[in-house]
Amino acid sequence: MVVAAHDGAYFDARILHRDISEGNIIITTEGEGLLIDWDLCVNLRNHEVAGRRPKRTVRVSADLFYLFKLLSFILRVHGNLCRRSFYLNLTRIRE
Amino acid sequence: MSAKLLSEPHSNQGIEDDRESAFYVLLYLGLLYTKHNQISQKLDTYLEIFDYTTVANNVAEGGDLKSNFLVTHSRADALNFDCHPMNDLIKDFRNTFSVRYEEPPSVAVLSNYEDLKRNPNGFAQALLYHPAALHEARQNLLKERGWLVKTIVKYLDDPDLVWPTDNMAKNNREANSKKRKRQEMELNSGLKSKKSSRDDRSSSKLVR
Numbered sequence: 001m002v003v004a005a006h007d008g009a010y011f012d013a014r015i016l017h018r019d020i021s022e023g024n025i026i027i028t029t030e031g032e033g034l035l036i037d038w039d040l041c042v043n044l045r046n047h048e049v050a051g052r053r054p055k056r057t058v059r060v061s062a063d064l065f066y067l068f069k070l071l072s073f074i075l076r077v078h079g080n081l082c083r084r085s086f087y088l089n090l091t092r093i094r095e
Numbered sequence: 096m097s098a099k100l101l102s103e104p105h106s107n108q109g110i111e112d113d114r115e116s117a118f119y120v121l122l123y124l125g126l127l128y129t130k131h132n133q134i135s136q137k138l139d140t141y142l143e144i145f146d147y148t149t150v151a152n153n154v155a156e157g158g159d160l161k162s163n164f165l166v167t168h169s170r171a172d173a174l175n176f177d178c179h180p181m182n183d184l185i186k187d188f189r190n191t192f193s194v195r196y197e198e199p200p201s202v203a204v205l206s207n208y209e210d211l212k213r214n215p216n217g218f219a220q221a222l223l224y225h226p227a228a229l230h231e232a233r234q235n236l237l238k239e240r241g242w243l244v245k246t247i248v249k250y251l252d253d254p255d256l257v258w259p260t261d262n263m264a265k266n267n268r269e270a271n272s273k274k275r276k277r278q279e280m281e282l283n284s285g286l287k288s289k290k291s292s293r294d295d296r297s298s299s300k301l302v303r
Contacts, residue, residue, distance in 0.1 A: 002117075016108070
């Protein structure tokens with residue numbers, strides 16, 4: 001479930017997606033929901049250290065380093081299923 | 096995007112904002128692809144909720160219609176999905192998300208709440224329903240782990256929930272505009288056929 005993925009990222013990895021929209025949710029043929037397009041996400045730990053919360057999304061700023069960290073985390077957890085969305089994400093970044 | 100971020104572009108983004116976005120995604124897709132009572136006439140006035148923006152100093156602002164949908168009853172009450180659990184889910188979500196756009200409890204109410212908390216006088220149970228306590232509880236729900244999932248699952252488990260049996264989702268808006276187009280075409284062709292029949296008559300007269 002996509003909202004569960006969002007919860008997991010927020011509470012376990014302290015990463016906020018910040019771009020929830022119908023274009024960023026895909027449903028696999030197995031009926032599994034995937035939350036994609038994490039290129040606007042932020043690592044909240046950094047912001048907590050600095051004592052402030054992240055500002056509203058500005059299209060240019062992407063926390064790329066943490067994005068890759070998160071993706072490798074997802075890959076480790078879910079294996080093959082997410083590989084497809086991993087590549088989808090990569091293509092979205094290049095755009 | 097949440098109504099709060101849209102109306103205050105410089106405010107901070109938190110999990111409440113993402114969760115509110117998720118609610119709008121659900122509502123938007125529901126409006127476009129499932130059966131409800133606003134398909135024929137007023138679908139566009141509902142879809143406008145999501146598009147409403149004003150631009151000031153190169154910064155997009157808006158969200159008034161979103162917060163309006165959460166807080167006031169007129170638009171939300173008029174909308175009725177064929178799927179009853181969806182209506183209940185929307186009501187539940189509106190009830191919680193609206194806390195962000197309501198007037199917070201007054202100073203008097205808050206200080207009364209603090210006094211009672213310190214010295215409940217056997218009113219500990221009633222304290223749960225204190226306006227300030229209810230406000231606080233709803234605010235906390237928005238940040239609570241698993242709240243969104245739990246709420247959705249609650250209505251997914253509703254025995255009244257009926258999934259559409261046809262596999263192909265229909266885009267209500269396109270169906271609507273096609274219908275409109277068809278009506279326009281019929282109107283035009285009707286005019287033409289009247290014209291042509293008149294022409295026919297005149298031409299047939301000539302032949303005669």
